[in-house]
Amino acid sequence: MRVRVMRVVTRLNVGGPAMQVSTLLRGLDPDRYDQRLYAGHVAPGEADYHALHGLDLPVHRVPALGRAVRAGGDCRALAELAAHMRRFRPHIVHTHTAKAGTLGRLAALVSGVPVRVHTFHGHLLHGYFPPVKTWLVTGVERLLALGTHRLVAVGGHVRDDLLRAGVGRAGQYRVIMPGTTIGPLPPRADARRALGLPPDGPVIAYVGRVTAIKGPERLVDVARRVLAAHPGATFVVCGEGDRLTATRAAAADLGPAVRFVGWRADVSTVYAAADLVMLTSDNEGTPVCLIEAALAGVPAVATRVGAVSDVVADGRTGVLCRPDAAELAEATLALLDDAAARARMAAAALRLSAERFGPERLVADTDRLYSAIAHERGWWPAH
CATH class of the missing domain: 3.40.50.2000 (Glycogen Phosphorylase B;)
Structure with a gap:
């Protein structure tokens, strides 16, 4: 039966x-x-x-x-x-x-x-x-x-x-x-062109709902701190939600260094364009955005909340932090300045995510x- x-x-x-x-x-x-x-x-x-x-x-x-x-x-x-x-x-x-x-x-x-x-x-x-x-x-x-x-x-x-x-x-x-799985990854240059991003310079992506529990104000604070030290970086926010308007307003003075691209059916394009993926939440289950990022070979900087540590192996596939903008920004800057560490984490993320997720x-x-x-x-x- x-x-x-x-x-x-x-x-x-x-x-x-x-x-x-x-x-x-x-x-x-x-x-x-x-x-x-x-x-x-x-x-x-x-x-x-x-x-x-x-x-x-x-x-x-x-x-x-x-x-x-x-x-x-x-x-x-x-x-x-x-x-x-x-x-x-x-x-x-x-x-x-x-x-x-x-x-x-x-x-x-x-x-x-x-x-x-x-x-x-x-x-x-x-x-x-x-x-x-x-x-x-x-x-x-x-x-x-x-x-x-x-x-x-x-x-x-x-x-x-x-x-x-x-x-x-x-x-x-x-x-x-x-x-889960993600679609084919386009070449990085094509992905950045599709999103209207600069061809050079580091890109940090946020993928998810823009709502209070996700810490969008913290995300803007992190972006402000990172851009002060790395003015050539670009933050991409892929998502929508009830805090989107307020988040746009908070980031307005950062200009094109923070791009809001809405939800995209081809989310793989966002991961292909990114050097890092960020999560700034106060609470989470097991965030699919971090699984997708790992499947795309993109290291993460994320808050150590909920079951995030089941996805991100701290120090191996990304860096976990307290829900604190200064700590998140420090971890981001350290990885942006260490291409070899990012490459090691990307390879480990690909391997572990394929086995587990x-x-x-x-x-x-x-x-x-x-x-x-x-x-x-x-x-x-x-x-």
Whole structure:
């Protein structure tokens, strides 16, 4: 028999969850799994991963399943998800991201779905909310974990943070790292020409959402410090978000040394143009932008938060710092002045990322998870 998997994600904005969901929909064996994807719409101003990269994938839209929390809309989304579950009759409901994890698991409980799985692509325990709201979010996750059969974390640090917060039991968790690929890399000169960048001089790229948790003000501060010592450098910001306008304003006096190129379907062009990739976040799961950079052979300078250290081997494939602009700028300048170190890190990043973060590994790990559940439940015969 084919195991029916209902996959629920809040929205398919550009980022790790959408990329992983798409990889699983394409990669899991259709003779073994009947998968369906349910998602809300992206918010105004957010880039749509489905439109950019996933038009081949069918998506069942749940209009009220958006990022914003509204009692009336959330109740409608819960009822709609439950109705979909009663029609599809999934063996497994697998939820991704926080809001979908809450509504999807509740709908699965009331609909009698046999198995509930949730993936933490990060968590909301640090840096997102004031203390009282964080306490409430943590309490909700603890309660939901009681009714969840498997909890998937995208990195060991994410799992450990959640366990320390009392979310779930160690035996419930499986660590499944992200898996992805990037398109062909154009020659550096072509990439820089396509982005309107100077042909010479170092380029530092930021790829991701421009939103508060990502530290865009810190990014501008780093750029200011680096440019004071390296005026020939250029920073490229590839992304959009609710802090984009404010970030542009903060960087206005830096002129063309900080370029905003929006979301690009050909993100490989950005990596091909770059000497370094930067991440300035206050909190992260396992950032796909750093995986993509490693697959492109680009070293990283990043904050040591969440599961970033599962991606960047400090001193081998990049440099990890505290969330401090001065420390990030110092590390950036040191690498810009040491071409040999950058070359060593680039080679190590290519080698390690190919081993750990290919899409085939993500699909194989998820297949093992579902297979174990199917054998436990008697859906498939025992080995």
